[in-house]
Amino acid sequence: MLNDPMVLTPIADAPQAEPEKRVRDRGATEKAILAAAKALLAQEGFQNFGINAVARGAGCDKQLIYRYYGGLNGLVDAIGADLGTWVKDRIPEDTGGMFLLTYGDLMERLSLLFLQALRDDPLMRRIVAWEVSENTEQVRRLSEARSKALATWLERMRGSLAPPKGVDPVAVNAILIAAIQHIVLSASAGGQCAGLALKTPKDWEKAEAALKRIVRGVYG
Amino acid sequence: MLNDPMVLTPIADAPQAEPEKRVRDRGATEKAILAAAKALLAQEGFQNFGINAVARGAGCDKQLIYRYYGGLNGLVDAIGADLGTWVKDRIPEDTGGMFLLTYGDLMERLSLLFLQALRDDPLMRRIVAWEVSENTEQVRRLSEARSKALATWLERMRGSLAPPKGVDPVAVNAILIAAIQHIVLSASAGGQCAGLALKTPKDWEKAEAALKRIVRGVYG
DNA sequence: CTTGGTTGTCACTCATCGGTGAGTAACAAC
DNA sequence: GTTGTTACTCACCGATGAGTGACAACCAAG
Structure with a gap:
């Protein structure tokens, strides 16, 4: 495939555009593979996530995935390593000019932030869907990285605010997070959830209002 | 059980114990196929759900699935048809001796019933997981049957009870259902959800208490 | 120059998938 | 018996999956 002068070229001055010189650069190749894997997972989901597809997307041979990442498992680990910076990249740290006086203020804001961040990130959505659909070694690693x-x-956002007495914040927050994740997943998959349409911005306003109502109901 | 290849050699007086005489009974075969499909989906999930696997599980040739159900799609439709009776079979209609005076009473009870029913039904869990993971024709049909x-x-359980003013019951209930579904799915897949362990009965008591708290917070 | 390690490509094996066309066993009617 | 229908099995196809071993190109050190 590389330039071969011996190849008979009937057209002497034909543009040599197509050979597409592949540079010998391991670092670049590794990055291309990782990027292709993330893009593939985000766009196609875990169903069609495999060695062949990733190699195809990265424009290289699958052998290199085995060499550089030790197969799919290692590649998934590499994706998981990136996940640690997800919230940092995606969710603002400041309070957006609000004064968060109570735990309810905080959780209302965090819920909406989390909802929005998840809606905006197809890769993370796929990973969450993967988590609830399979229980393999690959998923477990991704899941651990994400939940951590x-x-x-x-914890960092909570600061020194204390939840009100009489509620179990870990359990309640787990349920809230579960609700947000499932709502976003359902919307992404089918455009609705349990009879509630989730397509237009108007739909989402209703969902957000209900979510706020729930958070306020339990946390005041 | 696939037919033993030795069957091809007609030994006249060989012990006929193992051939496992397959009766020529179309109805029985159809039921066997449907049962195998449901069992396979419940146990293995939608990942390994295919014509070959179902035929293997039903102990018949896959050709029969094409003939009797028109392929996988038709088989999924048949599964969906069963789904209509799910809640009727699984969830008691009576109030368990309670007087449901308010909408909050009702929703607290329904939430816990739904949680329990979903925890007890692996097939339904797989279908829910399927719904949020894929958007194919098959899933859409199943999903529609389930949501209906x-x-x-x-609606039937609601009776004449009216939700309190100022809340959007459709949106709020959708979020509650989403929360329940995701909690159960997470637990089933990984034994925990967002840092909340969900393995022992004790764990589930905490989750149920938090769920009740949330329902009461929003519905009073 | 030769040598050896790195980078990338190719050509395979083996398994399984969905799907199909041809053939066989049971049975009822004549 | 013969015939025709129904229930069922078998053998194969092309496509695609994961995984592996051998080889070509390149580059730097000796």
Whole structure:
């Protein structure tokens, strides 16, 4: 495939555009593979996520995935490593000019932030869907990385605010997070959830209002 | 059980114990196929759900699936048809001796019933997981059957109780259902959800308490 | 120059998938 | 018996999956 002068070229001055010189650069190739894997997972989902597809997307041979990442498992680990920075990249740290006086203020804001961040990130959505659909080694690693990142973010944002007495914040927050994740997943898959349409901005306003109502109901 | 290849050699007086005489009974075969499909979906999930696997599980040739159900799509339709009776079979209609005076009473009870029913039904869990993971024709049909069954059940149980003013019951209930579904799916897949362990009965008590708290917070 | 390691490509094996066309076993009517 | 229908099995196809071993191109050190 590389330039071969011996090849008979009937057209002497034909543009040599197509050979597409592949540079010998391991670092660049590794990055291309990782990027292709993330893009593929985000766009196609975990159903069609495989060695062949990733190699195709990265424009290289699958052998290189085995060499550089040790196969799909290692590649998934590499994706998981990126996940640690997800919330940091995606969710603003400041309070957006609001004064968060109570735990309810905080959780209302965090819920909406999390909802929005998840809606905006197809890769993360696929990973969440993967988590609830399979229980393999690959998924477990991804899941662990994700939940750890989420937990540290939550802890950091909480600051010194204390939840009200009489509620179990871990359990309640788990349910809230579950609700947000499932709502976003359902919307992404079918445009609705349990009879509630989730397509237009108007639809989402209703969902957000209900979510706020729920958070306020439990946290005041 | 696939036919033993030795069957091809007609030994006249060989012990006929193992051939496992397959009766020529179309109805029985159809039921076997449907049962195998449901069992396979419940146990293995939608990942390994295919014509070959179902035929293997039903102990018949896959050709029969094409003949009797018109392929996988028709088979999925048949599964969906069963789904209509799910809530009727799984969830008690009576109030368990309670007087449901308010909408909050009702929704608290329904939430816990739904949670329990979903925890007890692996097939339904797989279908829910399928719904949020894919958007194919097959899934859409299943999803429609399920959501319709759920909606009619909810409507019937509601009776004449009216939700409190100022809340959007459709949106709020959608979020509650989403939360329940995701909690159960997460637990089933990884034994935890957002840092909340969900393995022991004790764990589930906490989750149920938090769920009740949330329902009461929004509906009073 | 030769040598050896790195980078990338190719050509395979083996398994499984969905799907199909041809053939066989049971049975009822004549 | 013969015939025709129904229930069922078998053998194969092309496509695609994961995984592996051998080889070509390149580059730097000796």
